[in-house]
Amino acid sequence: MAEKAVLHFKNIKKSFSGNLVLDGVDFDIYPGQVVALAGENGAGKSTLMNILFGMSVIQETGGYEGEIEFEGQTVKISSPQEAMELGIGMVHQEFMLIPGFTVARNIKLNRENVTPTMIGKFVGRSLDLLDTRQIVEDASEALERLGMEINPEEIVEKLPVGHMQFVEIAREIDKSNLKLLVLDEPTAVLTESEADRFLECIRQVADEGIAVIFISHRLDETMKLADKVIILRDGQMVFEAKTKDTSKNQIAELMVGRKIEADSMVNVNRQFDDQDIILDLQHFSVNMPGEKCRDISLKVRRGEILGIGGLAGHGKTSISNGIFGMYPARGTVLLDGQALHYEKNGEALKHAMAFVSEDRKGVGLLLDEPISLNMVYTDMRTHGSYLKKRGFFTQFDEKAAEKSVNDMIKELDIRCTSGKQLVGRLSGGNQQKVCVARALLTNPKILFVSEPTRGIDIGAKQILLNYLVKINKELGITIIMTSSELNELRTICDRIAIVSSGTVQGILKPDAPNIEFALLMSGEKGGRE
Amino acid sequence: MGRQMKKFLINNAVTILFVIICIIGIILANQPLSYILGEISSRLFRNLTLILALIIPVWAGMGMNFSIVVGAMAAEIGIIAATNFSISGVACMAVAFLVSIPLSLVFGNLTGRLFNKTRGQEMITGMILGFFAKGIYDLVFMFLCGPVIPIKNKAMLLTNGIGLITPIDLNQETKKAINNIWKVTLDKALYFLFFVLIAVQIVLIVRKMVKNQEKFQWKKAYKLYASIAGLIVYAVICHTSETVLFALRFTDVPVVTGIIIAIVCVLITYLSRTKLGSDINAVGQNRAIAISMGIPADKVRIIAVMMSTLLAALGQLIFIQDIGNFATYTAHENVGTFSIAALLVGGASIKKANIGQAILGALLFHTMFIVAPLAGKNLFDNAQYGEYFRVFVCYAVIAISLALHAWKQVMAKRVAEEAEEEA
Known part of the structure; x- marks a missing residue:
């Protein structure tokens, strides 16, 4: 292509505490092109976007390797603000709109048109009056470019959910310097017809010469919208091709990837009634x-x-x-x-029934209590096991508990000094074993x-x-x-x-x-x- | 219709409750109208600025700013400084205000920084900060004034030369200095108010007509009709009822204080229409989104607290000049709670507050304050009951408002969930 690439990721590598999550991602995007980024959860898509937006998590964990070229210039983006100034816009999966503001005010948020006033002149520009009229005008223009009929003076809270995503796009394209738009699962909350409408909008935006990175799990959309598909798997870029040269099945196959013996x-072959x-x-x-x-x-x-x-x-x-x-x-x-x-x-x-929660530290364990209590607690509460009667009161029977606990520790190979060790001191794997043991003790x-x-x-x-x-x-x-x-x-x-x-x-x-x-x-x- | 009625009742429960309390209180107190009107008027002018000072932090999503106590201290320091140099009259107030400006801005800035560190707990932080600041204030004026900080006006020191006396009296010229500049009777003031209201409505309508190049819209000008109707009703009442007219003529209105309050109101309204006001609101509604859009949320919050503290200083000055003295070490103590209770009575919540609510709240809350002891005296032959009642009610209002607010949020969430499920 004769045109200059808007963005070029050059051999991007990133690791979190020794764990390589991005390994040599390398691709470019041209103006007006829609690039679909596909991959499972944890494939590295969000890490890549975090790098692009200079999110603080990246610097806090030791930065990244490789280079990002933006319009031919090597850039180091160290804050979302800088990304915005370069002309990179983002539409998040969850709505980033101020609920009580009008559509127009949201579209122009922090880029409001103002009328200079005397007070503003002396005290500071932030005391200039908002030019409500111009704000509404700009907003309706942006909405029109998307072909959307949304009243710019409506409060966002009162909009149908499906319209909010369009407001976000309008906000991005209203930025005069927008060159690259990142969409993170934008259609997740939309109904089918809304999603179709949305894709048309994105096409329109791209046709204006704006490059689009489109992250989606819906393969149909990807095939319909994207010019190019890139697939990440375990941090590696496993596939890059023009959409027309590939097929839905091929993408699906590549996303899941890893063969299993x-x-x-x-x-596999057990029979049940x-x-x-x-x-x-x-x-x-x-x-x-x-x-x-x-x-x-x-x-x-x-x-x-x-x-x-x-x-x-x-x-x-x-x-x-x-x-x-x-x-x-x-x-x-x-x-x-x-x-x-x-x-x-x-x-x-x-x-x-017993439950080993995904929220191990929040729901699953009492971190400041010993292994023994953690293991028997549910059983004690639901069945009254391990309790001694003392008149009107009951008391925890440590002796009775100890046997079951020790059996479990042995059975599950929990690495600990004894059943009295605090659960918070154990490694993640051993904590999880305690959770499983606790669930099992309830029979x-x-x-x-x-x-x-x-x-x-x-x-x-x-x-x-x-x-x-x-x-x-x-x-x-x-x-x-x-x-x-x-x-x-x-x-x-x-x-x-x-x-x-x-x-x-x-x-x-x-x-x-x-x-x-x-x-x-x-x-x-x-x-x- | 029934549903809307219910919603209205729930949303305005505290205000409606207070209207009822006030009406019963007025009947039981059995006082001449002139007395009650006069008291309400003077308390309104005395307290309103302090209540207005609370509005901006509410916009910024920080809830009720209990730390306006710190602003009140800045004002007291200003008065102490002015009295120390034996300045009196309006000049005393001017000097006190000038001294309190930098102080309250610095205090506000530090408070704002603290609030940014304790995000989500601004109210309790503000309350505790008030107690803490009182400790420092007491240290400075109880022990350091005299031995460390030289005091020129020896009359202000205790006899052993350590610490300030309490209360500090403003001299005859300084007492009510601002109030006494220009006074008119309430009947004239109300006429004037109605004419101003009508004039403002007309100006706004004409400006809109010119701007949008449209004809006069008879249906939309209901505010103008309301103002005119109010004027007519008022005129009729004045001409038919001798007691009302007498009571109105009996009551003096401090015009300059009124103008100061009006300026504060205009500035707050102006702020709401500026870029900064928009930022404050955005941060208040959703801080994370505001930050992602590049709004410096922490800075905006600090500015909001600084403005609030400055207004609180101005409010406390107006308050003290009206009373004519202040208890050196305790005058600021209840500033926060009383102002907050008043604003909540007016129908504000920790998420929403406006000038109208501040005025309504000041009226209702202080009516209750006046009539409660009198009603208690008439009912039980003991003013103590009423006194107990008004203090109790003040805290009850805050507690009920906070609980109602939380309850409303739960209800709103449930309604939203149900709506979602139906869809």
Whole structure:
């Protein structure tokens, strides 16, 4: 191309405390071009954007290697303000609008037109009056460029959710120096028709000569909109091609990437009775901030390991949290055919279910208490075990607890000095083992495990997964495991339900091809099992 | 309709409750109208600036600024300094104000910095800061004045030469110096107010007509009609009721104080329409977004507190000159709580406050203050009951308002969730 590239990432590398999260990302973008950036959670997309915007996390963790060239000049961007001055704009996944301001004031936020006044002249420019008329005019012009009919004098709070994203785009394109626009999953909250409209808008913006980086999990959109697709996987740029030279299936395949050996999947061919349902979710929805799910219908067969997978923010973790009463939920949950009053805290525990939360330090553990108390606490509270009666009072029976605790420590290979060690002093992996032990001591029929291997080392990971398989087989505990790591689910699960946009998109066998998982994750309903 | 009514009642619960209390109180107190009007008028002019000082930090999302106590101290330091040099009359007030400007700005700046460090807990921080500042203030004027800080006016020192006497009296010329510059009776002042109101409405309408090149819109000029109707009703009342006219003529209005208050109101309104005012509001509504748009949130918050502290100093000056003396070590103590209670009574919340609410709140709260002891005396033959009642009510108002605000937020969230689910 004869034109000069707007932006050129040159061999960008970045590591967080020794962990390489970006490894040699290298691509460029030309004016008017739409580049789609695809990849799983944790592939490095947001880190790359953080580098581009000079977010403080990057400097605080030791900067990055490689160079960024902006319009032919090598630049070091050290704050979002600098990025803005260069002409880089961003539309975030969540709305960055002031709710009580009008559309126009939001579009012109911090770039308001002012009329000079006497007071402003003497005291400081910030005391100049706002030129409301000009602000509204500029705003309607920007909205018009997008082809949107939104009243610029409406308060943002009162706008339909679908319109807010357009206001954000209008704000970016109103900046006269805008050269590069980054869109981070902009269509996640839009309905289908709104999303179509939105894509048209983006095309229009690009046609004005503005380069666009488009991050999205919806492959259809990517194919429709982008000129070029770049795929990141584990921090590496694994693919770069013109959209017209590739296909949806190829992208999906590449995103999930890593091959998994057939023999590492231990539970592919187990048979279960489809009529023997232990847990039945019907139109279950949970209002968990950032992880909402709506209308989940799912049947769990007795004795199986069911995986729940999907991308972050699409609602997979809210299912177990809803059942355990952590967040407001509605819908029907049948446990052995009996309705469960999940809205009552502790009800799930009473019915022989146990939960290993993804929020290990917040919900899972009492960090300032010893291992022993942490392990037996739930059992003590729900079943009254390990308690001695003393008249009207009960007292914690340390002796009785000690035996179970020591058994568990041995069983799970928890590295500690003794059961009296404070949980806060343990490593992540050992803490997680304590969580699992605590859940098991309640003798559950169903065990919910959420992100069991997050933030723990490989060795501990394997022990945990093996242990889950073992208790499932030997004790017949039905396990429902939620995880962002697909491969982890595939190793131990009998079936994997993929949740996207808050609903179950489909249920797959662990040995189903990569592409099917990828398509379900990006929200395209595939055939159910 | 019923739903809207309910919403109105919930949103204005504190104000409505107070209107009822005031009406009952006035009936029970059984005092001549002239007395009550006079008291309300003088208290309104005395307290309003202090209440207005609270508005800007509310915009900035910092809640009620309990630390206006610090601004009040700046004013007292100003008066002590002016009295020390035996300046009297309006000059005393002018010097006191000049001294308190830099002091209150510095205090406000430091307070703002502290608030930035304790974001989300501005109210409790402000309250504790008030107690802490009182400690330093006491140290300076109780122990350092005399031995360390030379005091020229020996009459201000205690007999052993250490520490200031309390209370500090303003001399005859200084007492009510600003109030006495120009006084008119309330009946004239109200006529004047109505004429100004009508004139302002007409000017605004004409300006809009010229700007947008449109014809006079009869339907939209309801504010003008309301002003004219108010004037007519007022004139009719004055001409038919002897008692009302007498009471109005009996009451004097300090014009210059009124003008100062009007200027403060105009400046606050002006600020709300400037770039800075817009920034303050943006930071108040969502700090994270404001920062991401490049608004220096911390700086904006400091400026908001500085303005508030400066206005508090001015307010305390007006307050003290009206009373004519101040308890050296305790005059600032209740400034924060009383002003905040008044603003909340006017219908403000920790998220929203405007000038109208400040004026309404000042009227209602101080009416209660006047009538409560009298009502208690008539009802129980003991003024103590009323006295107890008004102090109790002051704190109750703050507690109820804060609880109501939290409750409203929960309700709003629930409604939003339900709406989302229906959609």
